[in-house]
Amino acid sequence: MPVENDQIDISLTPVKFSHLYQTPMQHKAVGVPAIVSSLKQMLQYMHVKDAWKAAFALNQKGGFDCPGCAWPDPDDERSSLGEYCENGIKAIADEAQKKKITADFFAKHSVSAIGSWTDFEIGKQGRLTEPMLLKEGATNYTPVTWDEAFTIIANEIQSMQSPDEAVFYTSGRTSNEAAFLYQLFVRMSGTNNLPDCSNMCHESSGAGLSETIGVGKGTVSLEDIHNAELLIIMGQNPGTNHPRMLSALEKCKKHGGKIIAVNPLPEPGLMNFINPQNPLKIATGGTQLADLFLQVRINGDVALLKAIMLVLLNEEEKNPGTVFDKKFIGEHTSGYDEFIASLKTQSLKECIEESGVEENFIREAVTLIQQHKKIIVTWAMGLTQHKNAVDNIKEIVNLLLLRGSIGKPAAGVCPVRGHSNVQGDRTMGIWEKMPEAFMQKLKDVFQFEPPAKHGYDVVQSIKAMHDGKVRLFFAMGGNFLSATPDTAFTAGALRKTNLTVHVSTKLNRSHLVHGKQALILPCLGRTDIDLQSDNAQFVSCENSMGVVQMSRGVLQPPSKDLLSEVAIICQLAKKVLGNKFNIDWDELQNNYDAIRDLIEKIIPGFENYNQRVRNPGGFYLPNAVRERNFKTKTGKANFTVLPLNKIELNNDEYIMMTIRSHDQFNTTIYGMHDRYRGIHNERRVVMMHEEDMKVASLVKHEVVDLVSYYDSKERVAEKFIVVPMPIAKKCIATYFPEANVLVSVNEVAHTSNTPASKSVVVKIRKRVD
Known part of the structure; x- marks a missing residue:
């Protein structure tokens, strides 16, 4: 049956072939071709002076955090040749484009005309430089002042029958400081509708890990990766999505570690890495990474893990106490007997068939797992975007618990985040269902009653908009339409709102699929110098391994009309909330230290925030699992009984x-x-x-x-x-x-x-x- 009322139109997915x-x-991955590609990107899209200045400040202590992936930086010395990868260079070349989009651009090009371009063409038009408004019934965006833009948003919010008629989305680019103020403003406005990009990527990781080990994050450091005896890399393509991970894998191999790659596609970045900063590696052909490649069928991961554990169980029963870490299991876990009883009901043959991996390769993997106890499992979207995604994560934990490979050096779980501060945003309170302890802190410190009802996540937001329950959609960064599922349905949902607002550095397709009115609010990027009242400010981010460090832009902004994300939030809060709460929004905008002082009062682990974040390299947030302190309902790490997924x-x-x-x-x-x-x-x-x-x-x-x-x-x-x-x-x-x-x-x-x-x-x- 055809889709009713939501047919794809050209503005959503223009069908253009480009001569494949x-x-x-x-x-093999990286090497000289990556160097050449990086140089081309910088020289094509950036001013040469800006390109070199940004490249040598990228991911350096005292520099700025890459707006790309969240792979951690070395705690010790960082490469003077450049602490970045090919895709990091692409990220800054894209953000710090020399081209600019002004009001003249929008006067020349209608929304429908821009919608006929490809996403690549849209993104390469340049940096946004001034606020723009698409009035109801208009065909083109026109300039608007910042005050007028904030007034339009405030009027929409203040005329709502319920605060829940507004949805406030967040991308992973947002800094800790902006994210904290954003969630505070939203909750003071009366809603928990705070969907974010985590809802579409590692939400499954957080759900699975929180239930099994009591923390929704990874449990390892970069040093642990270097010193692991065995890395199992699942559903992940680091060569493209987080290339700096490859140098960490190379160090692991140098230290004698082994690597198992699990993926439906053989990815060059998991096979062989040519370190572009090592002439000898370039000359000799690089480092073989994966010792074993398991070509699992899509979503055959639970079946694969069950097959591995069934073979391990058989070996344990042959030689009791030599395969499973019974001491760790007895002292630190719950549910072992029930788990083993369930595992014994599974058919090894059926698990192998469902996994798609040949039995001899599975037995090779078992041998490697038996031989090592310092085991780290890393994963990304290949595991977290399935109907049974949470089961995938729990099954990983089951395997690690059997081997006692969690809560000790060089062992544990490592979900690899795909956006630079998506983990920090969650830490700062960007979640539609934050725990009661966080909400109580907000109440105690700011003397207001935070909304108790859980808000909408991404999928719930789309459905609520489609049902006409949402009047305002506000996006702090990101490209919501292109990131979300069911493109036609999502577009129809956005078009049913009164007002869509996007805080952005560049043009994207979400600006073209809008409510009755639409605003584009241009902001500073991660690369830009952030001056507030003539004082340079810095922000901070949290990487995949719980390190919080400063990020300070080094380039002149492309326009004097740009505001920082912090400034946008503070000025909007003043317009919407007025003097309702005892908060000096002007002080917070002018001095980001004041924001960090507030964060310190609310969120555990941020004591002496302003002092510690200024230390070169930042500081680690506490992670109880590293000390084998499992904050679950049982007080222990939990084995989980899971069904075999069949497709x-x-x-x-x-x-x-x-x-x-x-x-x-x-x-x-x-x-x-x-x-x-x-x-x-x-x-x-x-x-x-x-x-x-x-x-x-x-x-x-x-x-x-x-x-x-x-x-x-x-x-x-x-x-x-x-x-x-x-x-x-x-x-x-x-x-x-x-x-x-x-x-x-x-x-x-x-x-x-x-x-x-x-x-x-x-x-x-x-x-x-």
Whole structure:
């Protein structure tokens, strides 16, 4: 059945082919090609002086935090040649573009005209320089003053029948200081509607880890990665998504560590790494990373882990006490007997079949796991965006608990965050259901009653907007439309609001799909110098391993009309709240130390915040699990009994995952090449195993439509080019956001409510034109 009332239009997913060509898939990552690519990006999009100044301040102590991934920086000395990767350079080249977008641009180009461009074309128009308003019924954005913009927002909020008619979204780029003030303003406005990008990525990690070990974050440091005996890397492509991780893997190998890579696609970044800062490695061909590659079928991870644990259990029963860490299990865990009883009911043969991995490879993995106890499991979106995503995380914990490989040096869990401060935002209170202890602190310190009712997460926000329950959608950064599932449904939801507001550095597709009115509020980027009352300010961020450090921009902003995110929040709060609360918003805007003083009063672990954040390299937040203090309901780490996940496919069906290209960070498109996979100048592709192509009578570069069926609706993504790829059989891969239309807003992970973007059942339809 066709989708009712929500057909895709050209402004959402323009179908443009760009003359695809392919090269052989690479087997090595980084090296000289990464250096060349970085130089091209800097020289093409930035002023040369700015490029070099930013590159040598990026991720340095006293410099600015990369606006890309959240991989941690070394605690000790940092490379004087540059503490960044190829995609880090792409991130700053994209943010600090020399081109500028002024009112003249919007006068020349209508919203519908811009909507016909590709996401790459939209993103490369330059930096936004002044506030813009799209009036109801208008075709073009026009300039508006900051005061007028804040008045429009304030009038909308103050005329609402309920504060819950507003939704306040946050991207992971927002600093600790801005995030704290943002959630404070929102809660003082009377709502907990604080969806954020975590809802779409590592929410499943937080849910699974909180229940099993009592903390929703990773438990290891960068030094632990270096010293681990065995790293198991699951559902992750570090060569593209967080390339600086590769140097940490190289150090682990140098120290004698072993690596198991688990993924439906062989990714060059997990196979061989050529360190671009090491001439010897460039000359000799780099470092082999993965000792073993397990090509799991999409969402076959629970089955794989169960198969591994069944073989381990068999070995333990043959030689009691030699495989499982019974001392650790007895002292620090709960639910072991129930878990083992359930595990024994599973069929090893069935688990192997469901995983898609050959038995001999599984037994090789078991041998490596048996031989080592300092084990770290890392993962990313390949595990967290399934209906059973929380089970994936819990099953990882089960394996580590059996080996006693958690809560000690060089062992534990490591969810790798994909955005620079997404973990810090959550720490600062950006969550629709913050714990009571946090809310009580807000009440005690600020003398107001925070709203008790949980707010909307991302999926709930989309549905509420679609039902007409939301009048205002406010986004602090990000590209909401392109990041979310079910593109047509989400677009229809946004269009039912009265006002959409986006705080942004650059133009993106979310600015083109709007409410009755729309505002674009341009802000400073991570690279920009932040002057408040002529005093330079810095912000702070938290990386994937719980380190908080300062970030200070080094480049002159592209316009004097830009405000910092902190300034935008403070001025909006003054306009909306007036003198209702005893807060000096002007002081907070002019002196970010005052914000950090407030954070210190609310959030544990931030004692002496202003002093410690000024220490070179920052400071670690406390992590009880590192001391084997498990703050769960049982007071121990919990084994979990989980079902075996099965995916039933008809002969003409495939399971699809949406992924990034190498020239992409989240929804930001840096270029049109996926260099490692050998796909060039095109994004509308579907990657298939050659044997699946033969069975389906498809030929290389044939153009097809992709179709999914959910909620009694047919969702169609038109015109995708078939490219052969050594992916697991009956599995296909497409890039997002182009294929997001196929992901139903109702297909979500249990508990976390994260969209199931990595396990979409689709059919491939031949075209007749």
